Amino acid sequence: MIVARTGNEAMAEAMRQINPDVVAAYPITPATEIVQLFSKFVHDGLVDTEFVPVESEHSACSACCGASASGARVMTSTASQGLALMHEILFIAAGLRLPITICLVNRSLSSPINIHCDHSDTMASRDAGWLQIYTENAQEAYDTTIQLVKMAEQALLPGIVSTDAFIISHGLERVELIDDKEVPKFLGERKVNYSLLDVDNPITLGPLDLQDYFFEHKRSEIDAMNNVLPIIEKVQKEFGDKFGRYYPIVDEYKLDDAEVAILVMGSTGGTAKVAVERMREKGKKVGLIRARVYRPFPKDAMTKALSKVKVVGVMDRSDTMSTLGGHLYNDARSILYKSDNQPLMKNFIYGLGGRDISIEEIEAIYEQLFDIQKSGEVDKDVVYFGVRGE
C-alpha cells in the first residue's frame, strides 16, 4: 500500500505492525509523535502490546531491559536528551545481551538547548555496544525498523534506527507499507534461550563480575559486534527478497567512475544525491557514499568504497570535541591507515543544531574537492561549513 507518511508516522506504523510485547517509552521532541501514535494504537486495540508510560527515559531503558530479559519483544523511542539519560543503561542492555529496538530521532544535545537535527546524541552513544543504522528517508526508516528487530534478536544485541529531526521525522513522504500480516511473518516469534520468567530454570542475570571473568564476558560482547555484519546482510537480503526493497551496508551512489566523493549519513544523503545528479549534468564525475550501518563500522565495505576515488569530503553532523573533527571522518581515516589506496580527505562539519544544508552548498563542497584533486593538497583537514566566522 502506498501512503503519505512522515518519518515518525512511518516508524509508528512499523511498530504497530511489529506488535511488540512491551513498549516502555517517554515522549521527547521530535520523537514524541511516535510514542503518541503508538499509545493510540494501544488504546484503540490495534496492538496487543503492554505499553509502559514510564516517568523518564532512564526508566524506559531499564524497563525495556527487564522485559527483554523476560523473553519479550521490546521497543522504545527517544531522541537527544532522552538517549543521554538512557546512557548508563545502554551499556547494561548490551552487556546483558538484551535485544531492544529504539526508534530514534537524531536531535542535538544541549547546550545550547535546541530541538533540531544533528547526530551528537547517537554519536555520544556509539561505544555503548548497540547497532546503529542511520536512515535517509521515511521509507528506509520504516523498512529498517522492521529489519532491526530481527537483526537485534538474532545477534542478541540492542539496536538504534534513526531519522534526522524534522527533516525526516516531520517531513511528509511517499511510503510503501507492507501488508499487516506480512510483518509478523517476516519476523517470526522471538526465540529465547533464557528467560527470567522460567521459574523452573532460574538464572542470575547481571551478577558482580570481577577481575577473574569480566574480561572474557566483555570480549564475548565485542565478538558479537565483530560477527554481526553477516546477520545484518542476511536480514537485509531476506527483506529485499520478500518485499523488493534491498538495502546495502554502505550505500554507494554513482561511485564507480567518480573522481571525488562525499561521505555522509542520514537525510543529507538524499540531498547529496540530487547534487550528484546536477554535477553529473555538468559533466563532473562525482559520487556519493552514505554510511547506513554505522555500528558496527563496516570496515571492508567502507574501505572498498573510499578507495574508488581520489578525494573524499567527509560530512559530519557532529564533532568529537577533541580537535580531531567529526566522528565519521575519524572512523574513515582510521580504516585507511593500512590501505594502499588512500584518497585525500577533508572533513566538513555541517548542520549542527539543524542548520539547513542545501543542494547548492553540497555542489560547492564538490567543487572544493576538485580543487584538492587539482592541487594534490588538503589545505585544512577540518572545516566548519556554513557557520559564521569560518
Add this chain to the structure above:
Amino acid sequence: MAKLKELAAQKERFVGGHRACAGCGASIIARQVLMAAENPVVVGASTGCLEVFSTIYPYSAWNVPYIHNAFENVAATMAGVEAAYRALKKKGKIKKDLRFIAFGGDGGTYDIGIQALSGMIERRHRVLYVCYNNEAYMNTGIQRSSATPRGAHTTTSPAGKVIPGKLQFRKNLTEIVIAHEPAYAAQATLGYWNDLVTKVRKALDAEGPSFLNISAPCRLGWAYAPEKTVKVSKMAVESCIWPLYEYQDGKYRITIKPKEKKPITEFLKMQGRFAHLFKWKDDVPIKEFQEEVDFIWNRLLKRSEVS
C-alpha cells in the same frame, strides 16, 4: 500466621555461602522475604550490598530468577519484567501465577531510586518493593543517606569537633509511598520474623504495587557486635524508632505495639555510630532525635486509632 516449622522445611530460595558480613541484616531479610512467598517469584536487586555479596560470578545465592540492572532502577526494571509477564501471559506463553519482588537498599530506594519507585507505584505494577533499610550507603563504606538518623556518625556525616554527626532527620519514605495509595505498605524488621513474613504475604496477595520498608541493622555501619543484630532490631521497635505498622485500604494499623516505650538512648547506646552523642557538650542532638521519634509515633497512634 506463618509456622516456623513449615518455613524451615521449605527449599531455600536464598542460600548460604554468600559473602555478607557476619550478622548482616540484609541477608536475613532476603531469606525471610523469599521464605514467605507462596507463589514462584522473580527477583530484582538494585546495586548495593545485597547485590554484591549474593552474586559474585560464577556464584549466586539466588535459587529463583534474579536480575540486577543498575543502582537507581530496580523499580523500573521490575516494572518491565512484570509488563512482559502480563504480555506473555495474555498470549498464553506463560501459564504459572508469578510474583515479582524488587530489593533495594535505602540508597537505591530513598535517594537515587525514588523516582523509579514512584513511577512503578503510580503505574500500578504488581511488584513488591522491599527496601532493606540499613540507614546509610553501607556498600560504599557507610556514607549518609536520607534514611540516616539524626546524630548518626557516617563517613560523610562524621562525628566531628563542631558538628556531631548527621544534622538532618530521616526522610519518612514509608509515608511518601503511602501518599501514592499503594495496594499495601508496611514497615517491618527482621527481629519480628512472624510480623515480617505475614506482611510479605499480605503484600504479595495485594492486587497492585506494594512496599515494605524493612529495618536492616548493619553491624559494620551501626558498629555493634555481629551477634547483636536481632537484639538491635528489636530495640528499634521497642524504642519506637522503627514502628511496625501497615497501611491498606486507607487504614493504618500498628502491628507490634511495645509494652513499654523505651527511651531512644536504649537503642543509641547499643551502637558505636551514636557513641559520640553521649560525650557531646549538651543533650540537644539526643533530645531532638527523641522529639522526632515521639512526634512520628504519636501521629501514628492517632492515625491507627482513627482507622
